[in-house]
Amino acid sequence: MEKCVIVVVGVMVAVFVEGMFAQSTTVHVVGDSMGWTVPQNPSEYSTWANPKKFFAGDILTFKFMNGRHDVVEVPKASYEGCSASNAIGNTFTTSPTNFSLTQGHHYYICTFGDHCQSGQKLAIQVLSSQEPSHPPSPSNANVPSTPGSSSSPPPSVLAAVFFNLMSIALTLCFSM
Numbered sequence: 419m420e421k422c423v424i425v426v427v428g429v430m431v432a433v434f435v436e437g438m439f440a441q442s443t444t445v446h447v448v449g450d451s452m453g454w455t456v457p458q459n460p461s462e463y464s465t466w467a468n469p470k471k472f473f474a475g476d477i478l479t480f481k482f483m484n485g486r487h488d489v490v491e492v493p494k495a496s497y498e499g500c501s502a503s504n505a506i507g508n509t510f511t512t513s514p515t516n517f518s519l520t521q522g523h524h525y526y527i528c529t530f531g532d533h534c535q536s537g538q539k540l541a542i543q544v545l546s547s548q549e550p551s552h553p554p555s556p557s558n559a560n561v562p563s564t565p566g567s568s569s570s571p572p573p574s575v576l577a578a579v580f581f582n583l584m585s586i587a588l589t590l591c592f593s594m
């Protein structure tokens with residue numbers, strides 16, 4: 419009977435931990451250890467962002483040297499032209515600066531000197547959160563994606579897995 423308890427508790431712990439990770443928010447530190455700076459390669463930040471998946475609710479963190487850089491969100495045209503006009507919200511001058519991501523395209527630049535022209539600019543696409551009630555909008559359909567590589571199972575799937583594992587565990591218990 420002790421084995422039973424161990425198996426059941428083990429299953430419960432495993433499912434609980436997995437559920438916590440499925441719910442957790444991802445913090446993306448822009449440029450990783452490089453931070454937010456004038457990159458050596460102008461495409462550095464697109465190289466950083468390309469393999470990543472950004473979901474609504476994730477946090478985007480800009481770490482930079484105060485007084486040397488800043489960060490502001492801008493519309494696409496301003497991003498492409500490296501213009502700080504039509505800024506979306508404030509220009510943030512204190513590191514670290516955190517943005518809570520919402521679904522859609524977002525563009526960020528540094529307004530110091532020619533930093534943006536030199537590649538200190540970031541464009542990302544944020545996908546809807548993984549809740550089953552928020553399917554991706556049709557506008558996302560033409561964006562390359564790799565289904566299956568990204569998502570953790572939604573809570574409903576976790577619940578189903580939980581009950582299946584529990585019934586297996588209980589069956590094992592009573593057959594011992």
Ligand SMILES: [Cu+2]
Pocket residue numbers: 455456486487488528529530533534538
């Ligand atoms: Cu800068």
